[in-house]
Amino acid sequence: xxxxxxHPRLVIPGPVEVRPEILExxxxxxxxxxxxxxxxxxxxxxxxxxxxxLTESRVxxxxxxxxxxxxxxxxxxxxxxxxxxxxxxxxxxxxxAEISQLNGKQVDIINVEWGQAHxxxxxxxxxxKETYDAVCVVHNETSTGVxxxxxxxxxxxxxxxxxxxxxxxxxxxxxxELRADDWGIDIALTSSQKAFALPPGIAFASxxxxxxxxxxQVTNRGYYFDFLELEKSLQKNNTPSTPPIAxxxxxxxxxxxxxxxxxxxxxxxxxxxxxxxxxxxLDRDFGLFAQDGYRSNTVTTVDNSRGIDVNDMAKFMKGxxxxxxxxYGKIKGKTFRIAHMGDMQPTTLEEVLGGLDEFLGx
Amino acid sequence: xxxxxxHPRLVIPGPVEVRPEILExxxxxxxxxxxxxxxxxxxxxxxxxxxxxLTESRVxxxxxxxxxxxxxxxxxxxxxxxxxxxxxxxxxxxxxAEISQLNGKQVDIINVEWGQAHxxxxxxxxxxKETYDAVCVVHNETSTGVxxxxxxxxxxxxxxxxxxxxxxxxxxxxxxELRADDWGIDIALTSSQKAFALPPGIAFASxxxxxxxxxxQVTNRGYYFDFLELEKSLQKNNTPSTPPIAxxxxxxxxxxxxxxxxxxxxxxxxxxxxxxxxxxxLDRDFGLFAQDGYRSNTVTTVDNSRGIDVNDMAKFMKGxxxxxxxxYGKIKGKTFRIAHMGDMQPTTLEEVLGGLDEFLGx
Numbered sequence: 001x002x003x004x005x006x007h008p009r010l011v012i013p014g015p016v017e018v019r020p021e022i023l024e025x026x027x028x029x030x031x032x033x034x035x036x037x038x039x040x041x042x043x044x045x046x047x048x049x050x051x052x053x054l055t056e057s058r059v060x061x062x063x064x065x066x067x068x069x070x071x072x073x074x075x076x077x078x079x080x081x082x083x084x085x086x087x088x089x090x091x092x093x094x095x096x097a098e099i100s101q102l103n104g105k106q107v108d109i110i111n112v113e114w115g116q117a118h119x120x121x122x123x124x125x126x127x128x129k130e131t132y133d134a135v136c137v138v139h140n141e142t143s144t145g146v147x148x149x150x151x152x153x154x155x156x157x158x159x160x161x162x163x164x165x166x167x168x169x170x171x172x173x174x175x176x177e178l179r180a181d182d183w184g185i186d187i188a189l190t191s192s193q194k195a196f197a198l199p200p201g202i203a204f205a206s207x208x209x210x211x212x213x214x215x216x217q218v219t220n221r222g223y224y225f226d227f228l229e230l231e232k233s234l235q236k237n238n239t240p241s242t243p244p245i246a247x248x249x250x251x252x253x254x255x256x257x258x259x260x261x262x263x264x265x266x267x268x269x270x271x272x273x274x275x276x277x278x279x280x281x282l283d284r285d286f287g288l289f290a291q292d293g294y295r296s297n298t299v300t301t302v303d304n305s306r307g308i309d310v311n312d313m314a315k316f317m318k319g320x321x322x323x324x325x326x327x328y329g330k331i332k333g334k335t336f337r338i339a340h341m342g343d344m345q346p347t348t349l350e351e352v353l354g355g356l357d358e359f360l361g362x
Numbered sequence: 363x364x365x366x367x368x369h370p371r372l373v374i375p376g377p378v379e380v381r382p383e384i385l386e387x388x389x390x391x392x393x394x395x396x397x398x399x400x401x402x403x404x405x406x407x408x409x410x411x412x413x414x415x416l417t418e419s420r421v422x423x424x425x426x427x428x429x430x431x432x433x434x435x436x437x438x439x440x441x442x443x444x445x446x447x448x449x450x451x452x453x454x455x456x457x458x459a460e461i462s463q464l465n466g467k468q469v470d471i472i473n474v475e476w477g478q479a480h481x482x483x484x485x486x487x488x489x490x491k492e493t494y495d496a497v498c499v500v501h502n503e504t505s506t507g508v509x510x511x512x513x514x515x516x517x518x519x520x521x522x523x524x525x526x527x528x529x530x531x532x533x534x535x536x537x538x539e540l541r542a543d544d545w546g547i548d549i550a551l552t553s554s555q556k557a558f559a560l561p562p563g564i565a566f567a568s569x570x571x572x573x574x575x576x577x578x579q580v581t582n583r584g585y586y587f588d589f590l591e592l593e594k595s596l597q598k599n600n601t602p603s604t605p606p607i608a609x610x611x612x613x614x615x616x617x618x619x620x621x622x623x624x625x626x627x628x629x630x631x632x633x634x635x636x637x638x639x640x641x642x643x644l645d646r647d648f649g650l651f652a653q654d655g656y657r658s659n660t661v662t663t664v665d666n667s668r669g670i671d672v673n674d675m676a677k678f679m680k681g682x683x684x685x686x687x688x689x690y691g692k693i694k695g696k697t698f699r700i701a702h703m704g705d706m707q708p709t710t711l712e713e714v715l716g717g718l719d720e721f722l723g724x
Contacts, residue, residue, distance in 0.1 A: 007391040007399065015392050015604060023389040026608060029369040030380045030561060032685055037369065063563050065425050067603035068586045075584075099585045193604055199392060201425050201563050201606025222437075222584075223461045224430045241429035242377060242555055244563025244606065246388060323394055 008323040011352050013142050013171060013299040015193035015200050016342035018250075022198065025253040026246040033245065039237035041248055046234070048255040052263060053188060053206040055180035060230045062203040063243045066170040066191035067099070069203045072225030073136070073166045073187050074100040076215040082133040083108055084166075085126055087118045087148070090141035091329040096168060100136070104220070108132070114144050114331060115301075117294035120152035127160055133214070134164040134186075140172030142194075143328040145290040145301030145337065147176060154183040164210060170194055174258060175270040175298035175341045180206040187211055192247065195270065195298050197342030198254055202247040207231075257343075270297040273340035273349050280353045284360060289335050298341035301331075310336045313359050320355040370685040373714050375504050375533060375661040377555035377562050378704035380612075384560065387615040388608040395607060401599035403610055408596070410617040414625060415550060415568040417542035422592045424565040425605045428532040428553035429461070431565045434587030435498070435528045435549050436462040438577040444495040445470055446528075447488055449480040449510070452503035453691040458530060462498070466582070470494070476506050476693060477663075479656035482514035489522055495576070496526040496548075502534030504556075505690040507652040507663030507699065509538060516545040526572060532556055536620060537632040537660035537703045542568040549573055554609065557632065557660050559704030560616055564609040569593075619705075632659040635702035635711050642715045646722060651697050660703035663689075665696075672698045675721050682717040 010017045031037045042061075049059035062069055074096075078084045084105060086097035089112040100107050108130065110122050123135060135157050140147050150167055157165040164186040169178050173188070175195030180188045189205040192198035207227060215227050223229060229240045258266060277300040281288060287303030288295060304310065310326040310333050317324045325337040340349050372379045393399045404423075411421035424431055436458075440446045446467060448459035451474040462469050470492065472484050485497060497519050502509050512529055519527040526548040531540050535550070537557030542550045551567040554560035569589060577589050585591060591602045620628060639662040643650060649665030650657060666672065672688040672695050679686045687699040702711050 007393055010392060010394060012394045012396075015394060015607060018392045020389070023391075023608070026388040026561075027382070027385040029385075030372060030377050030555075031369055032372060032374045032377060033562070034374075035685065063425070063427050064430070064586065065603040065605070068426070068430075071584055071586045102583070102585050102588070104582045191604065193392075199388075199606070199608040200395070200604040201609060220466045221464070222433055223464050224426065224433045225586075226464070241427040242553065242562040243427070244561070244609070245377060246385070246561040246608070247563060247606070323397065 008318050008321050010323050011339055012323055012325045013194070013337055013339035013341065016197055016339065017344065018197055018199055019343050022250050022254050025250040026199070028246070028249040031245060033238060033242050038245070041252060042237040045248060045252055045255065048259060049204060051259060052174065052255065053180045054182065055206040057181070057206060057208050058231070058234055060205045060207055060227065060234065061239060061243060061248065062205065062225065063201070063241070064203050065200060066168065066189060066203050068225060069189040069205050070096045070099050070168065071103060072227065073189060073205070074103050074105055075221050075225060076218060076227045077134045077164050077166060077187070077211060078105040079133055079218050082106070083130070084134045084136055085110065085132040087123070087135070087137045089116055089118065089144065089146065090114055090138065091143035092168065092170070093138040093141055096136060096138065115146060115289045116291050117146050118148050118153070120149060120156050123153050124156045127156065127163065132163050134166050136166045137168070139167050139169035139178060140176060140296050140298060142171040142299060143331070145296045145299050146294050147172060147296045148294065150178065150185065151183045154185060158184040164214060171298055171341070172296070174266060176296070177267050192251065195341040196254065198250050199247060202244050202251065267297065269346070270341060273344065273346055274300060276346060276349055276353070277338050277340055289331070299337050299339045301335045301337050304334055304336060308360070313356070316359040316362070317355050322352055322355060370680050370683050372685050373701055374685055374687045375556070375699055375701035375703065378559055378701065379706065380559055380561055381705050384612050384616050387612040388561070390608070390611040393607060395600060395604050400607070403614060404599040407610060407614055407617065410621060411566060413621060414536065414617065415542045416544065417568040419543070419568060419570050420593070420596055422567045422569055422589065422596065423601060423605060423610065424567065424587070425563070425603070426565050427562060428530065428551060428565050430587060431551040431567050432458045432461050432530065433465060434589065435551060435567070436465050436467055437583050437587060438580060438589045439496045439526050439528060439549070439573060440467040441495055441580050444468065445492070446496045446498055447472065447494040449485070449497070449499045451478055451480065451506065451508065452476055452500065453505035454530065454532070455500040455503055458498060458500065477508060477651045478653050479508050480510050480515070482511060482518050485515050486518045489518065489525065494525050496528050498528045499530070501529050501531035501540060502538060502658050502660060504533040504661060505693070507658045507661050508656050509534060509658045510656065512540065512547065513545045516547060520546040526576060533660055533703070534658070536628060538658070539629050554613065557703040558616065560612050561609060564606050564613065629659065631708070632703060635706065635708055636662060638708060638711055638715070639700050639702055651693070661699050661701045663697045663699050666698060670722070675718070678721040678724070679717050684714055684717060
């Protein structure tokens with residue numbers, strides 16, 4: 001049951017299991033980042049990334065995790081004498097707000113209880129009262145399993161020319177509908193190791209022209225995540241500093257496979273796995289932690305209403321060859337998460353749920 | 363002559379050729395970054411990294427290129443009302459100084475002509491006149507092929523308790539002697555794709571206790587490169603955000619191989635390849651761009667005194683299966699660089715030099 005090198009298969013909400021052929025794509029022989037071979041790779045990636053972000057603007061490739069792009073988004077979009085509005089309601093949305101502040105930015109916060117979603121109305125009310133440089137929202141809060149209504153929030157933010165909509169879609173992207181241009185998203189940032197199903201170490205962000213205009217008005221953008229530097233290089237099909245080339249080879253192959261599956265099919269497969277997981281949980285007298293109507297396609301946070309020992313559960317499942325999550329942050333143990341994202345197929349999820357049934361019966 | 367996927371072998375000064383078994387190490391099945399398997403990997407790496415940096419303090423692992431760690435070093439070590447002293451004399455040392463400034467830091471500069479080295483006396487004179495929070499120096503300036511006398515500069519900086527010595531050893535590390543603790547280096551930062559001979563996308567920095575003390579006195583360190591956050595996680599054998607795990611697998615294997623070769627043997631092999639390259643260049647009436655006595659072990663910048671067409675040269679060599687450099691920045695074409703670093707063996711360098719002879723004879 002154990003896999004190569006004795007590693008269990010990952011059912012945690014990232015990093016996720018990466019298919020062997022994608023891992024193998026990393027073994028392409030190394031190329032220089034100022035070579036024509038690299039420019040070709042960069043251009044191919046750019047075309048495919050725009051297709052999956054559903055944007056006609058541009059998608060930056062960052063040699064970092066998504067956390068790095070949080071810092072980049074905040075440093076490029078929030079002016080010194082202005083504020084950002086952060087919507088928080090879980091470990092990751094809270095951390096992004098903290099990162100804005102750690103970078104010297106002024107922040108207002110709309111906080112909801114963990115497990116609740118933000119609504120377009122909350123944002124509308126806030127924007128009526130104050131002018132913000134940016135609204136920062138997490139699409140899919142990995143800690144709670146809540147998906148925020150980005151499309152509806154986008155409708156509100158669109159009415160304010162000076163307010164950018166910055167979206168963390170780290171654990172939503174490629175498992176949940178997201179349309180950068182149609183929904184008025186100025187930055188949609190994601191990393192590789194969630195529903196993208198790549199190894200970690202590379203991150204991506206669709207970036208609107210408005211963001212670049214804003215960046216020109218912001219000082220202290222630094223360099224590594226300076227979007228104007230990234231744009232200058234993008235025009236030449238390269239990056240300001242040496243990027244994670246092996247991961248770009250893997251992304252090149254993975255994007256082909258994702259486009260072959262089809263974006264809508266991929267979203268639907270995730271939705272099916274979500275529904276399977278919900279049904280499983282409810283049938284076994286567990287609760288669902290996330291608010292009804294806002295439950296994630298990619299990760300289900302199970303309310304541990306039966307009070308099972310999550311450590312025992314994880315240990316049992318490891319014996320079955322699966323690495324399980326035990327809940328995150330302040331809701332660890334009171335909840336546990338079942339990730340159903342990336343290239344996972346419903347048949348694998350059935351194996352996982354079957355394993356959990358064995359544990360519950362034991 | 364062409365290699366896998368038709369890629370030429372890299373003779374550019376980074377990224378360098380990565381051995382197939384190291385590329386293969388990236389295909390280990392993915393693990394979670396909060397798992398015990400990861401903690402084991404992190405701890406193994408930490409032990410081996412301390413051995414190669416020759417430090418007893420700590421070595422941070424960063425999901426970035428070396429450029430990211432420049433930003434980190436500057437943001438963590440230079441207080442608001444103080445200054446850093448940057449030693450510049452090539453494209454990379456200049457860029458680091460610029461990055462300090464882009465992060466709002468005050469900087470004084472000792473600039474030498476490209477091709478010249480900095481001396482300990484220059485630093486001693488400057489430190490007599492003014493108090494600096496840090497001296498920032500590039501060990502091996504990749505654009506010019508100059509190696510700065512870090513040990514001697516360290517002797518000077520040691521006399522000033524409040525002044526940290528920050529060393530970029532991106533293209534020197536593991537090809538040239540560097541002793542973090544013995545030489546009084548507070549930060550030695552490097553990336554993976556030079557003499558370390560790993561794919562790009564991961565960077566490393568040995569960091570002294572003094573740096574952490576300093577960081578506590580610096581505001582606006584941000585988060586992604588905040589050394590206090592990295593330290594907090596290091597104590598738990600992990601990283602604040604998801605790191606490039608596949609590259610860490612590769613580093614784990616590569617460090618075993620480097621330690622098996624032996625640090626001193628590795629430095630000697632690089633020195634031999636340097637001497638071969640110098641002899642070749644001088645015998646063919648080329649000059650050596652770098653100042654005598656300070657010529658790099660890892661990259662030779664050849665003064666194109668014969669006025670060969672470097673584009674023709676590179677094209678010819680590509681036909682032989684080698685990717686050559688054509689010079690960097692303002693000395694492009696007037697110079698070209700021959701990299702002899704990483705896992706390259708003298709026999710491969712002979713092939714390269716033989717190919718260049720064919721071009722010159724043609």
